[in-house]
Amino acid sequence: MASQQDIKQRITSITGTSKITRAMELVASAKLRRAQVRIEALRPYAKGMRRLMSGAARRSGSLNGIPLLEEREETRRASVIAVTGDRGLAGAFNVNVIRRSLQEADDLIEQGFDEVVFTAVGKKGGGTLRFRGKVLENHFQGFSSEPTFVDATTVADFVSGRFLEGEVDKVVLVFNEFKSVVEQRVTAEQLLPVPRDFVDDADGDGEVDEEHEFSKALAEFEPEPQALLEQLLPTFVNTTIYRALLESAAAEHAARRTAMSNASDNAGQLIDDLTLAMNRARQAAITQEILEVVAGADALS
Amino acid sequence: MSTSAPEKKRLGVQILTPEGSVHDGVAAMVIAPSVGGELGILPRHVPLIVQLRAGETRLKLLDETEVVMATTAGYMSVEDDRVLIMVEQAELAGEIDRGRAEEALQRAEDALAAAAGDEVATRSAEADRKRAENRLKVVDKQS
Numbered sequence: 446m447a448s449q450q451d452i453k454q455r456i457t458s459i460t461g462t463s464k465i466t467r468a469m470e471l472v473a474s475a476k477l478r479r480a481q482v483r484i485e486a487l488r489p490y491a492k493g494m495r496r497l498m499s500g501a502a503r504r505s506g507s508l509n510g511i512p513l514l515e516e517r518e519e520t521r522r523a524s525v526i527a528v529t530g531d532r533g534l535a536g537a538f539n540v541n542v543i544r545r546s547l548q549e550a551d552d553l554i555e556q557g558f559d560e561v562v563f564t565a566v567g568k569k570g571g572g573t574l575r576f577r578g579k580v581l582e583n584h585f586q587g588f589s590s591e592p593t594f595v596d597a598t599t600v601a602d603f604v605s606g607r608f609l610e611g612e613v614d615k616v617v618l619v620f621n622e623f624k625s626v627v628e629q630r631v632t633a634e635q636l637l638p639v640p641r642d643f644v645d646d647a648d649g650d651g652e653v654d655e656e657h658e659f660s661k662a663l664a665e666f667e668p669e670p671q672a673l674l675e676q677l678l679p680t681f682v683n684t685t686i687y688r689a690l691l692e693s694a695a696a697e698h699a700a701r702r703t704a705m706s707n708a709s710d711n712a713g714q715l716i717d718d719l720t721l722a723m724n725r726a727r728q729a730a731i732t733q734e735i736l737e738v739v740a741g742a743d744a745l746s
Numbered sequence: 747m748s749t750s751a752p753e754k755k756r757l758g759v760q761i762l763t764p765e766g767s768v769h770d771g772v773a774a775m776v777i778a779p780s781v782g783g784e785l786g787i788l789p790r791h792v793p794l795i796v797q798l799r800a801g802e803t804r805l806k807l808l809d810e811t812e813v814v815m816a817t818t819a820g821y822m823s824v825e826d827d828r829v830l831i832m833v834e835q836a837e838l839a840g841e842i843d844r845g846r847a848e849e850a851l852q853r854a855e856d857a858l859a860a861a862a863g864d865e866v867a868t869r870s871a872e873a874d875r876k877r878a879e880n881r882l883k884v885v886d887k888q889s
Binding site: 490491497594598667676677 | 760762763764765766767780781782792793794795796797820821823825830832834869870873
């Protein structure tokens with residue numbers, strides 16, 4: 446049995462650890478709240494963007510010939526963007542995204558793509574994917590906890606560039622969606638080419654809209670609808686990536702909070718167990734001493 | 747357009763950015779920098795979708811006061827007397843501090859020089875610089 450001294454030392458060390466996990470839990474809670482506010486703030490903009498896009502799409506004669514919208518015949522190379530966090534200690538948060546990204550890559554191969562390359566957002570994703578020997582086209586990091594619109598634009602410009610150069614024929618975005626404080630769901634979305642439903646369905650109810658305000662009235666456009674749509678699409682891609690980054694940030698903080706809360710609870714449990722063990726050890730030592738004294742007295746008589 | 751009541755002589759104006767709503771209210775007139783030049787919107791304007799460049803957006807309120815904002819590139823839609831302006835960033839001219847704006851410009855230029863080669867840093871510094879320049883331009887016009 447471990448000595449009292451050993452147990453005491455372990456209790457001290459676990460108390461220290463639990464202080465750290467408790468502090469991380471509180472920090473994650475505060476950051477989570479901020480991230481949630483930012484997701485809420487983005488919603489009206491994203492909705493307006495979609496309305497404008499479908500308004501322009503409706504009025505432009507043909508949607509063909511717009512590169513970001515065009516489904517490609519070729520299936521040479523596909524790209525998967527994995528949105529992870531810069532830091533660990535968030536439970537299965539990063540692992541889930543990586544696993545899903547690899548699975549999406551397998552699916553793309555099955556669909557007939559010759560090769561799948563990866564773009565990692567977040568330190569953790571980049572490290573793991575490289576370690577697994579995957580082809581990493583680019584690696585963005587340093588903004589997973591509080592992403593800005595400019596960060597999203599940087600990522601979007603890179604992947605759109607690769608797509609427009611014809612280097613990749615399809616881009617899939619994998620990220621943790623923030624469902625609620627206790628639930629994160631890994632989601633995979635096709636980013637490029639921009640799915641047609643995004644331009645046909647302004648309100649996002651899953652149906653192609655029959656009537657649209659801008660199609661009823663003769664709206665003026667500047668520049669021409671098709672040119673405007675071509676301008677709008679990159680902004681739409683930026684917004685989509687920005688949303689994914691924000692969702693992922695909120696999900697990361699939520700996951701870390703849960704993980705740290707569990708760790709703190711475990712530490713408390715461990716301290717209780719160890720205190721019990723220590724008391725037992727102390728009692729055993731006392732009993733031992735009494736026995737020795739009694740035995741000694743007996744031997745004298 | 748439908749037969750709206752004659753007293754309806756105002757515009758509902760909403761200015762949105764990815765970071766949230768910057769302005770939500772009514773105005774008598776909106777003047778925005780479209781890619782084709784300055785564009786003034788009065789009530790009962792025909793439905794419109796235009797692309798905006800960076801510059802200053804002015805709102806004439808019902809009591810004749812003017813709200814001036816430094817806005818980045820974006821889009822504006824007008825429909826049924828509702829004006830929706832969607833830009834990456836919008837700041838009230840009155841809230842821009844000249845000294846701080848100059849500092850920001852300096853900082854952005856330094857960052858741009860330091861970021862040579864780093865794609866991410868360059869992009870972000872360039873965006874900062876453009877924003878700072880636009881901010882200064884709007885402030886200068888104010889005074």
